[in-house]
Amino acid sequence: MTETWNITLRVYRQKDGEAPHFDNFGMEVNPDEYVLDAVERVWAFHDRSICFRHACHHSTCGACGMRVNGAEKLTCITLIRDVTHNGATLKVEPLRNFPVVSDLAVDMGHFYRKMERVGARSVLPVPEAEIENPSREWKPEDAQYLRLSDCIECGLCISACPVMATTAEYLGPAPLAAAQDNGIRRKPALLSIVDCEDGVWRCHSVFECTTVCPSFVDPARRIMDLRKQVVGARFRKLFGKA
Amino acid sequence: MDITRNQPSAGRFWSWFIPIRRDIGSWAFALNRVTALGLTFYLFLHLVILGKLAQGPGAYDEFLVLTENPLIKLGEWAVAAAAVLHGLNGIRIILTSFGVGVTRQKQLFYGFMAIAIVVILFFTARMY
Numbered sequence: 001m002t003e004t005w006n007i008t009l010r011v012y013r014q015k016d017g018e019a020p021h022f023d024n025f026g027m028e029v030n031p032d033e034y035v036l037d038a039v040e041r042v043w044a045f046h047d048r049s050i051c052f053r054h055a056c057h058h059s060t061c062g063a064c065g066m067r068v069n070g071a072e073k074l075t076c077i078t079l080i081r082d083v084t085h086n087g088a089t090l091k092v093e094p095l096r097n098f099p100v101v102s103d104l105a106v107d108m109g110h111f112y113r114k115m116e117r118v119g120a121r122s123v124l125p126v127p128e129a130e131i132e133n134p135s136r137e138w139k140p141e142d143a144q145y146l147r148l149s150d151c152i153e154c155g156l157c158i159s160a161c162p163v164m165a166t167t168a169e170y171l172g173p174a175p176l177a178a179a180q181d182n183g184i185r186r187k188p189a190l191l192s193i194v195d196c197e198d199g200v201w202r203c204h205s206v207f208e209c210t211t212v213c214p215s216f217v218d219p220a221r222r223i224m225d226l227r228k229q230v231v232g233a234r235f236r237k238l239f240g241k242a
Numbered sequence: 243m244d245i246t247r248n249q250p251s252a253g254r255f256w257s258w259f260i261p262i263r264r265d266i267g268s269w270a271f272a273l274n275r276v277t278a279l280g281l282t283f284y285l286f287l288h289l290v291i292l293g294k295l296a297q298g299p300g301a302y303d304e305f306l307v308l309t310e311n312p313l314i315k316l317g318e319w320a321v322a323a324a325a326v327l328h329g330l331n332g333i334r335i336i337l338t339s340f341g342v343g344v345t346r347q348k349q350l351f352y353g354f355m356a357i358a359i360v361v362i363l364f365f366t367a368r369m370y
Contacts, residue, residue, distance in 0.1 A: 070263040100248045162258050162271060168250040205335045207267030207347055220267075221344045228341055 005031050005086040009038050011050060012093040014100050022091070023047070031081035035073065036064050038080060039092060039104070051102035059214055062154030066104055067093040072156040074214040095159035097168075111155055114171055118194070119187060120178035121149050150217045151178060157209035157219050169198040173209035173219035176200055180222040184229045195230045270331055270351050277328035284321045319369055323362050330354040 007029055014020040025042045036054055043050045055061040057076045064075045068083050069091050084090045098106035123146040127138035130150075157173035158164050164172050171179075171194065179194050194200045200223060209219040258275050261268035294301040308314055334350045337343050343350045 094248060096248060097250050098248060106248070160264075162268065165250055165254045165257050166252050170250075204271060205267070205338055205347075206271040208265060211265040211267065218345075220347075224338060224341050224344045227339060 002030055003032070004028050005080070007038075007080070007084055007087070008089045009042055010089050010091040011039070011042065011103070012091075013050075013103050014094075015049075015102055020100075024089075029080055031079070031086070033080055034076055035066075035068050035078045035080060035083065035090065035092065036075035038090065039066075039075065050104070052104035053106075060152060062152035062215075065095050065154040065156045065159070067091075067095060067159065072096075072160045072212040074154055074156065077214060095155050097158050097161070097164045098155060106155075108153075108155055110168065111158055111172070111174070112153070114175040115153060115178055118171070118175045118179040118190060119182055120151070120153075120175065121181060123148055124181070149178075149181070150215050151181075152215050154214065156212045156214065157217075160208040160212040162206055162208065163202055163204050167198065167202075170202045171199055173203075173223065174217070176203070176226055177209075177217050177219040177222040180226040180229065184226075184233045188233070191230065191233050194226060195234070200226050200230055266348050266351055270334070274328060274331050274335070277324040277331075280320065280324045281328060284324075315369065319366065322365055323358075326358045326361050327355070330358045 005028070007027060009025045009027055010022045011025065012020065013023050025046050027038065027041065029038055029041075036057065039050070039052055040054070043052070052064070052066070054064040054076065056063070059074050059077045062074070065072060066075050067073070068075060068078060069089075071083075072095065073083070075092070080090065092104060094100050094104045094106045098108055098111065101107050125143040126145040126147050127140070127142050129147045131147075151174055153174065155174070161170075161173055164170055176194060176199070179190050179200075182190060184190050184194075203220075203223045205220070207220045209223075210221065213219060259272050261272045291302075291305055294305050309318075331351070331354060334343075334347065334354050337350065338347050
């Protein structure tokens with residue numbers, strides 16, 4: 001028999017000119033449903049004016065990122081069971097550090113422009129991908145095969161980063177991870193973009209980006225690796241080997 | 243349309259000190275900020291006290307009597323504890339910043355904090 005929980009879905013609301021507030025919706029849910037299912041059900045049966053972003057429902061598009069009970073989650077793969085309990089509240093809010101367009105939908109334009117600035121790759125040759133325990137050694141001819149980049153540009157890392165909260169100019173975890181993926185040796189122009197006040201040195205090693213990343217990009221590790229790349233490139237320039 | 247809310251601003255630094263529902267990295271980050279502020283405040287007090295020397299030995303001796311006050315002693319204990327916590331957490335950050343133990347940063351934090359607790363217990367026993 002299907003288990004049923006009674007929860008209160010507490011939804012952040014903010015329309016044009018309105019002060020932000022929360023609307024509560026009491027509902028019955030199966031705890032093995034996803035948070036996005038609950039939000040969609042409220043939209044379908046209770047309030048058609050709720051605005052939120054979603055598309056693929058299988059953690060590929062990165063559209064449904066929200067704060068769930070205070071923590072950044074990709075709601076299409078977050079089980080209700082994992083974030084609340086029977087009789088409790090489930091609070092959904094928009095991602096932090098993005099302008100709110102309406103309710104749970106945020107404007108990610110500034111973030112996407114930063115990804116573009118560092119030349120974030122949406123696909124990359126298989127031998128260049130970081131694949132844990134690959135089934136075989138890659139050969140040069142495997143470069144003809146492309147693989148989707150791990151980063152789905154959901155913005156959870158931007159929302160979770162406390163440094164990002166204080167300055168919009170900071171590149172932020174996902175763009176810095178994308179720069180590391182490109183590599184300074186391959187794209188020397190990246191050096192001036194990341195080796196600056198709002199680049200790789202602004203990171204304060206909080207590691208929240210890695211904690212919330214639903215796609216195992218591990219931005220924090222990549223940022224530290226990018227620092228090594230930057231130091232290496234600066235030394236090469238110093239000794240005229242760039 | 244008012245989309246100005248929820249955007250980054252310098253005034254939101256207060257969120258650094260509220261790591262509730264966050265992972266251990268945020269708690270380490272908050273700990274480093276709190277201890278840094280404490281140590282900076284201590285540095286300011288230290289300079290004020292040293293300034294008493296300029297007023298003559300009498301003024302400084304008057305302050306030295308104050309150091310026997312249990313509250314001042316507790317303050318001294320807090321300064322030493324903050325220095326140990328901040329220093330060891332800082333070593334962890336230096337290591338991870340250059341790629342050492344990045345994927346083991348939580349274990350590094352727990353390890354350094356265990357050392358910090360031992361050191362704090364040691365000087366607590368010596369002080370009291």
